[in-house]
Amino acid sequence: MTLTEEPEGTRDSYTPSRRRLERERFKRARARRATAIAALSTLVTGVALYLVVVSAPGWPRTKETFFDAGYAREALPKVLEGLWLNVRLLLVCGAAVLVLGMLIAVARTLRGPVFFPLRVLAAAYTDFFRGLPLIINLMIVVLGVPALRLQGVTVDPVLLGGTALTLTYSAYVAEVFRAGIESVHPSQRAAARSLGLTNRQALRYVVLPQAVRRQVPPLLNDLVSLQKDTGLVSIGGAVDAVRAADIIVGRSLNYTPYIVAGLVFVALTIPMTRFTDWVTARLDSRRTQGGTA
């Protein structure tokens, strides 16, 4: 768009040629035209969507039951209070998931006959919990475990819900770590072994650090996903953001609190997503920098 800066020294003597000025003019005009088209297109789409929704036969009724400002004001503080539980669940489960996922991934890469049962168990675990719908896992753990009436085992829906989330997400994260471990080139392991490092030392000092670094973007992606799925612990009766909205809905028969809870989750997820993008971009730029001083 603008003239790029010239290196020191040549700046005084250089005057842009007519050809260059002509090109810059054309590019500026083209950019202006593109912006105008984008704005117009957005406006038309917005108006069309608005008209479709507002002219729907059920709109007045929908507006009343889903978008009521009064109920929204009433629900927001309660929902935010509940959200604190979701945030705590995210932090605790997130940490547990990273540790457990790593252990499972490493168990799957262990060699030697002694570790055969461990390898099989780890593989079976990931296969099972990756396939099991989270909601069913939650119901089995949150509702099933208390039904056993085991002495000394908690019936707290928050703890049980957190356990169920950890079980499922550990399976996802284990696969992410495993993909990372396998993406490290065999020559790195060969270099480590040729220095006399044992298999375990090669894994710990050479393979895992590189694997984890590479997998940061997909890991954060899973954490974003875990963040919103903490809302599912409400099925056991734990008062999180979703359950807080549920209580008001049950009393008022107005669905606005659900919309509020949904938006609050979105608001919480957006910074996390942007952070993921930022980290990914930074990692990429470091990688492509290679070689230049």
Added chain:
Amino acid sequence: MKETPVLRMEAVRKSFGDSLVLRDVDLEVAPHTVTALIGASGSGKSTLLRCANLLEEIDDGAIWLDGEEITDPRADQDAVRRRIGVVFQSYNLFPHMTVLENITLAPRRVHGVGRAEAEEHARELLERLGLAEKAGEYPDRLSGGQQQRVAIVRALAVRPRLLLLDEITAALDPELVGEVLAVVRGLKDEGMTMVLATHEMGFARDVADQVCFLEGGVVLERGTAQEVFGDPQQERTRRFLRRIVEAGRL
């Protein structure tokens, strides 16, 4: 009495699937000597080096390091590798570690050397190879020649008995080859025992005490550099060297 060879191979045979890469290779490397393996790509040079370091398991034959059989399945492979340094064609530095961390990893974790001592030794070696100011850099900030010199320092840091160099200049720009070869020459003067696979015939002729010409997994001709380069006995050695000369590499 003859000194025990540092490395001895007898009738080593290795195949990958259907292709026989090494057929009954014999080799002896005396202490403080340099052995150059020459031959076309795919002649088995690299595989021979990988077998010597137990990165590849041989099918038949035996290998001794300082008179001790290392191909015995009961031998401690990690202990064997601790005594052999390897430098690879593609450097294989650890990209997540600084130069200093790359070099001190094995001394600290494998040999139990203290951090301060390991770093001091590493800095000494870097200094000698003209890399002192690169200690804190990550490998991707270095030129190919610098990376390869760091890889040599990393292999030397564990004070190996034997150094294996696998076409260490093949991935380098021509103007960077010299700095790496100068390092190898310096090591020879210090008495390091080395086996190197190389395409640099001029260098092999200058530095090697023993030259082995490999073709099709067989050591077709061996002798001093003078013998092999000056008066090759085998027709195929002559043909290979002629091609090299025509390509302007000798």
